[in-house]
Amino acid sequence: MAKVQGAIAVNTEVCKGCEVCIPVCAEDVIGMSDTVNRKGYHYAYMKNPEACTGCTNCGIVCPDRAISVYRVKVSA
Amino acid sequence: MAKVQGAIAVNTEVCKGCEVCIPVCAEDVIGMSDTVNRKGYHYAYMKNPEACTGCTNCGIVCPDRAISVYRVKVSA
Amino acid sequence: MTEEIIIAGFGGQGVLSMGKILAYSGIMENQEVSWMPSYGPEMRGGTANVTVILSDERISSPYLQLFDTAIILNQQSMDKFENSVKPGGLLIYDPNGISHHPTRNDIQIFQIEGTKIAAEMENKKIFNMVILGGFLKKKPIVKIENVIAGLKKSLSERYHHLIPLNEKAIHVGMENIHPYQNLVN
Amino acid sequence: MTEEIIIAGFGGQGVLSMGKILAYSGIMENQEVSWMPSYGPEMRGGTANVTVILSDERISSPYLQLFDTAIILNQQSMDKFENSVKPGGLLIYDPNGISHHPTRNDIQIFQIEGTKIAAEMENKKIFNMVILGGFLKKKPIVKIENVIAGLKKSLSERYHHLIPLNEKAIHVGMENIHPYQNLVN
Amino acid sequence: MSELKLMKGNEALAEAAIRAGADAYFGYPITPQSEVIEYLMTEQPEKRTGMVVLQAESEIAAINMVYGAASTGKKVLTSSSSPGISLKLEGISYIAGAELPAVIVNVVRGGPGLGTIQPSQADYFQSVKGGGHGDYKLYVLAPASVQEMSDFVEDAFIIAFKYRAPVLILSDGLIGQMMEKVSLKEQIPRLTNDEIIEKYGSWAVTGKKNRERNIITSLDLQSEKMEARVHRLMKKYEQMEKEDLRYEKILCDDAEYLIVAYGSSARISQKAIELARKKGIKAGLLRPITLFPYPKQALFELADQVKGILSVELNAGQMIEDVKLSVQHKVPVEHFGRTGGIIHTPEEVLEALEQKIIKNGNLRYHKTRESSIL
Amino acid sequence: MSELKLMKGNEALAEAAIRAGADAYFGYPITPQSEVIEYLMTEQPEKRTGMVVLQAESEIAAINMVYGAASTGKKVLTSSSSPGISLKLEGISYIAGAELPAVIVNVVRGGPGLGTIQPSQADYFQSVKGGGHGDYKLYVLAPASVQEMSDFVEDAFIIAFKYRAPVLILSDGLIGQMMEKVSLKEQIPRLTNDEIIEKYGSWAVTGKKNRERNIITSLDLQSEKMEARVHRLMKKYEQMEKEDLRYEKILCDDAEYLIVAYGSSARISQKAIELARKKGIKAGLLRPITLFPYPKQALFELADQVKGILSVELNAGQMIEDVKLSVQHKVPVEHFGRTGGIIHTPEEVLEALEQKIIKNGNLRYHKTRESSIL
Amino acid sequence: MEILDIIKPENQVFCKTKLMTDSALSYCPGCGHGTAHNLTMEVIDEMGIVEDTIGVAPVGCSVLAYDFMNIDMTQAAHGRAPAVATAIARTWPEKYVFTYQGDGDLAAIGTAETIHACNRGENIVIIFVNNGIYGMTGGQMAPTTLEGMISSTSPYGREIKSMGSPLKMTELVANLPGVYYVTRQSVHTHKHARKAKKAIQKAFENTRLKKGLSFIEIVSNCNSGWKMTPNESNIWMEENMFKYFPLGDIKVDGILKQ
Amino acid sequence: MEILDIIKPENQVFCKTKLMTDSALSYCPGCGHGTAHNLTMEVIDEMGIVEDTIGVAPVGCSVLAYDFMNIDMTQAAHGRAPAVATAIARTWPEKYVFTYQGDGDLAAIGTAETIHACNRGENIVIIFVNNGIYGMTGGQMAPTTLEGMISSTSPYGREIKSMGSPLKMTELVANLPGVYYVTRQSVHTHKHARKAKKAIQKAFENTRLKKGLSFIEIVSNCNSGWKMTPNESNIWMEENMFKYFPLGDIKVDGILKQ
């Protein structure tokens, strides 16, 4: 049976640290960095990558489209 | 038994000959003069006075309030 | 030659179109012409008037205080324009509905029963042509054929069948203009 | 004496109110003061800055290109204002979030860990008072008691209980400002 | 010879708009210019040339519709009268700022306020000093006949597109309402959408196709950019002064006294100088055809020749300021004009020339100083 | 001594309106003046004095609300910034035409169009040449400090009621946004309705009681009446020039070179002449406090004393026309000003004075001719 | 009985109210504006509130209302009467403030001012004379002009596709919570005129009770603009206007009628 | 599987559309404008109509939409976008014309232009971002500000009596015959954003089919104006804004939902 595994790439200089991507992630993948980007914002990152399903919820709610989403099928 | 008799006084210089007073007179009292007033309008007059009941219909629809209405009770 | 004319009466009397036909006739004779109407709310049912100038020079102001000819078609216009006729000028009016006749004796005054004639000819619309005819009898500033040409121009195609009737009206008008002697003086 | 100061950072850092307190303190010492903020959409989340002038002469323009002192509280402001300090002038900044440190060697540069200190004192709101303290240590242009008086004026009654805390913050700030030697040169 | 017609100024302008190949007209009724939209609605240019005609819900909607169509490179115009033009001023300022081509017609009536529907020239200041906010100017054409009401429409569009700037045709109730002979120009075909994209693709918003996107805006949050925009505008205005100034000199060669007048006042003043000459007074008339640019140099030079100048306007004294700025105090400059919808007669104008200029020719400096009050 | 506060110009103006006993404020938000209505909404003058404060749906609604309250003899004001003022111009023309007292505040930003929210003086023409339609003028006060933002409110109301005419306070983003010390005046009590009926019953519409009806209108269908109205307005403006002209002379007694500037430009120019004097250049500053009426006579006389005049404005050259009309070509007059929201520095102004005036003092006439282009 | 014996002061049962001046109305013969004016002034007179009434005239044929209504009036810029009235009602809360507006004035250029005064629920009366045309300027199309109806700017009849549908402003504002009373009336017959008068009275009663905004549409003729005689125009109005603009109450005491 | 093996071009399932430029959005962190912009451009991209699309930017925070939307755009005066779009749609009938407006722009100063463009049934799309406040100018009260809601010009909360009720512009225009599609959406969660995107797509389909005007309200946050964090503001929005401005279709294919 084939399951999917996903991942997101956050453009850390575009991210404004608004955190609206966090509640829409059912898998609780996203966290915020301790350090700030050049604009002074804490930016999103995958705090637990393996949980990501690549559902794109985070991407579609990100006002700044700082998130790209990737997905692959992996056979268990 | 007491019946009412009415009459109207038309201010012939104010009257604009619009004739909207005519259809509202159930008694067909009002007619239009052959001659014109200073403004060049044919003006309203009582063509059959005795029919007037003093109901004031004509007065209330006259845009220029050229009509005053009078009424008396007369015992038959 | 320069002829400065005011035509004044009710909105419904074809005052403006009469002026327009006159102006067109002028164009037919290669004259300079101007046509300046009164405009705005005073037209509201009440009076309408138009100043028409025909001239062989360039016309400066289309708007005038004094006129060579006043053609007057109701009492309000009589009150307003009798004194706007230049001394020696011409005043033509339709006595219908006129309670106060002109009193000046330094101008020529003519009457024409336009309303009556139009009624007799059973066509209210030609009233202004009758009057125009009367005017042209007294001041033949344009040739009749040019008036007809002007009519053609100003009337839209679908009314051209009425032109003969209008021409007739003009001639009737020419025959029915009479000097008015006011008995006051 | 005339002191021309720019304070620049994020909207949330209390930049404008810090300038206001400084200006009020000036008034307490009967100085002429002006306070000119950046305004409009560039404030949208991003940077805010204010130009404060204290002087004993009438102040002509409240809006300046060059400053005696720049107090810089984020990287964008550093990029924008490092070069606006007059030669020999003073630049004070909080290294927190600063990736590109100042490189000029014709001015005095001081660091103050305002963010860190405020965090330690467990009250983000007093951040700007810490910075102000640091500045006053280097340029004692107004007396502390007048700063407190200024605070009273600019704070609405219901915040007056916070004044001791703010006073403390100022003193902490005075003790924690250090010269910065940039190693580039 | 092209066809000769008897038309109102307003009708002639409307017909000329169709023949100039205009793409759209947007307007709102107001006396004394409603004939413009009435004529267009009756003519149905949509059928003749495909020109769009729409009665807007207000003058403000109309001018912003003009802004919209102009943003796409279309040939568009609107018309109104004084109070309606006041309402359009924000939009006009936007059109100038966004550097769009557009033609605006003002058939002036007497103000301020609701005022009167009768003819006036009291919107001179509003027209030439930039009634709206900010540093901008309008190229202003002042027709003095029905023929010019017709001719100036195409001229206006040429200037509007040459400079990508709003052009104002400043008429009045007299020129708009009167009928005169007018010879109409041939129909200029409207540009096809492809031609528009071809010609104006560098700036017009027609859909991003085979090029970078186009943006129409008057906003610059960076002050340097905004200042550059203002300088760009000022350059245009200087070029207009060099290349597109228009005026007419009448009987000026030997003139000892000069009248300056435009539009309907110029017609009346022409009669006045004819009367003057009959009386042996050597009077001439300078008629500015463009009010901006203004015939400064011509006036400056005539000032060396004449003894005094009368600015004749149907207002309380507005253009006189530009006359004075041009004459640079060489000779006395006075104003004469009736207001409130009253139209001065040639006789009144001549009398004013005699009373205010000829009689007082010697008190010159004292006079000019006082009269500089309005 | 009255209380000393640190306030923004906009806030000081709002507080002054309450203290001047204003009955109502109507406005619509726009940068850089939104603090006016924000301050009023926070202060709740309704509770302090009974003053009404309402956020209108637009600038047009706001100015017509002003017209309404002014029709009844109430002390009413509105404020906006450039694009919003353009939208108010029809209403302002109505207020002038109907002869109503009202105060309008323009905290100017850079135009044309949406332009910039940064400070500017590019609405000078619109303010003094009658941006709206028809023959009217505004009495224009130009504050140069937060203190004057406060003081001029009461002054404006006094003039507005003295002449029954609209008064404009022409500020800009610099004066509106900056904070300075300001000493506030004592509260003037609002008039009661009975006092209003008592004082203004001869014209205000307060309900027909024990008198003939009152009518507020700007319409006159009879041209003679309309002309009489225009003459009445012109008389007011002449009286303003005689009785209510205001200006300030700084270091003019021995000045060889003169700067003319108002509002924020005057502040900066004052610094410039101080710098000039340090360099040994005898420069002075004439600051018009009223832009209409304009200090014509003062300038005319100074022109006999100085070698040249620089008009310093945050625009592309507008007030320079009034300077020239006043100077009557006695000495060269040049313009200097930054635009687009950029504020010139005292150093820039001094340099302009040296380059444009001092250096070219001899080319005077030639120069003025050219520069009369804008 | 002899007429002259009847026409005596003591027998007079109807005459022009003293709250109308003696200047001749500038309106065309048979124009509904005249009747609407008179009914409004009769109500003010009968309620005895003239001393506390302030009227706002529009720009339209009725711009001269202030010449005919013998009360204090101010004349508003085209479409802005509701804003003007708002300010008067706000600064004189005890007064009776009303606007008298045409359909071009209220439903075209004045749309925003109308909607927002209604939405704020200003304590005023709006009398909205809808004659489906711009009368004053010479009969151009109004937002209320009926489909197919001819005007000087719809010379071939109003075409929905390019000009939109006739706008039912009255139904629109009835949806706004701030509006307390909305009704559509007519004044062309004695029956209609008497009902209209009652509606106007109710509206001013609402003002007295500080109920908020009362909106009275009066569907009226513009016989000049429609190019008919007055009586023809009234018949045409009944047959055409009333179909699209049905008479009757739309919202009473703040409750919408279904 | 290693993350770096997943993050490869061939595995990409979501990224920013090329119809958004690379300039950083000027909006506050978490502002709904950004999402609304992106969804609109994704639709234009997916429909393949960029070459025939002309956008009209308002005056408001989204005035700079033209910096971010990588399409031809013109910027309209405050509130006048519907008039600007009307002229473009009339002179370029084959184009897809849309306006993007805020609630102050569309429902306050632009009321008349909105009502009349809707009434004429212009063949355009109006995207109406309702955040209940004037964001750009610093958080003043808008016509849509909720009762009791605090703004810089209602510092003690909006009071119905003096400031009127929040204006439901969307329900209002739905009554106009010229309006073909009216819906209220939101973009703060993936579910809402996906629905909103479908609505936007339907709207542009309507334009293709020349159906007339499509009106899409997007209830959004203004966290700066509301003085909350983005996530707080979204929760507040769900609990308060949605009560008064319920989400869902109001008029579909010209038929009002009851």
Ligand SMILES: Cc1ncc(C[n+]2csc(CCOP(=O)(O)OP(=O)(O)O)c2C)c(N)n1
């Ligand atoms: C700003 C402005 N625009 C246009 C006009 C011209 N105008 C005067 S009245 C009017 C419309 C009148 O129609 P309506 O409101 O229906 O009143 P009616 O005459 O039909 O009673 C117009 C467009 C004006 N005076 N001011």
Ligand SMILES: Cc1ncc(C[n+]2csc(CCOP(=O)(O)OP(=O)(O)O)c2C)c(N)n1
């Ligand atoms: C004529 C005019 N009036 C006022 C303004 C100031 N202004 C700019 S944006 C705005 C309102 C913005 O609010 P909204 O439309 O809701 O957009 P948001 O910023 O909330 O997205 C105002 C009043 C202006 N630019 N022009």
Ligand code: SF4
């Ligand atoms: S793609 Fe889905 S699972 Fe992965 S981070 Fe985003 S929301 Fe969470």
Ligand code: SF4
């Ligand atoms: S939504 Fe986008 S901008 Fe906001 S935190 Fe997540 S990645 Fe960053």
Ligand code: SF4
């Ligand atoms: S009062 Fe009645 S009966 Fe008498 S004339 Fe008038 S309508 Fe007829």
Ligand code: SF4
């Ligand atoms: S209604 Fe009045 S104006 Fe009309 S005809 Fe009768 S009396 Fe005369």
Ligand code: SF4
């Ligand atoms: S034009 Fe129409 S509305 Fe105006 S007065 Fe005449 S009939 Fe009445």
Ligand code: SF4
């Ligand atoms: S102010 Fe409000 S609307 Fe504007 S960008 Fe910030 S959050 Fe968005």
Ligand SMILES: [Mg+2]
């Ligand atoms: Mg009407």
Ligand SMILES: [Mg+2]
């Ligand atoms: Mg908003």
